[in-house]
Amino acid sequence: MLVLPGGFLMMYCWGKALQLISPTQVAISLEFNPLSTILRSSFIINEEITLKLIVRFLSIIFAIPLANWRIKK
Numbered sequence: 001m002l003v004l005p006g007g008f009l010m011m012y013c014w015g016k017a018l019q020l021i022s023p024t025q026v027a028i029s030l031e032f033n034p035l036s037t038i039l040r041s042s043f044i045i046n047e048e049i050t051l052k053l054i055v056r057f058l059s060i061i062f063a064i065p066l067a068n069w070r071i072k073k
Contacts, residue, residue: 014026017029031060031067032064035057035060038056038057
């Protein structure tokens with residue numbers, strides 16, 4: 001049930017992104033896969049959104065800028 005939206009659609013979008021933007025931008029966007037999985041699973045299979053899930057979601061959101069932070073000299 002999740003193969004079509006989770007597998008095929010993701011690979012199709014990733015291939016299109018490689019055609020349209022730089023590989024660096026594509027690599028950065030791959031960090032959003034867990035976030036899209038959380039959102040899709042809540043809609044497709046009615047997974048319950050718990051406090052733990054929200055904390056994990058926010059942790060990923062905060063980790064992305066921290067991982068890309070550069071100290072200016």
